[in-house]
Amino acid sequence: MIRTKGRACTGKRRHDTEDQAEDHRQSLIAQGAVRLTTYRCRNRACRGWHVGHLPKPRT
C-alpha cells in the first residue's frame, strides 16, 4: 500500500466513478457534514474518486 500525504487515498473511501463519489458525498452531507467535494485522485495507483473537505473560504 502506497502512503502519500495530502489529498490522497489514506483513510479514504475510493470510488470508481464520480457518480459513486457524489453518492457518498450526499450521504455524508445527510449526516451533517458540509463543505465536501469530490475529486479525482492524483495517485496513479488509484485513479479513483474521493470525497474530501473543501478548504475554508477566505472572506
Ligand SMILES: [Zn+2]
Ligand atoms: Zn485515491
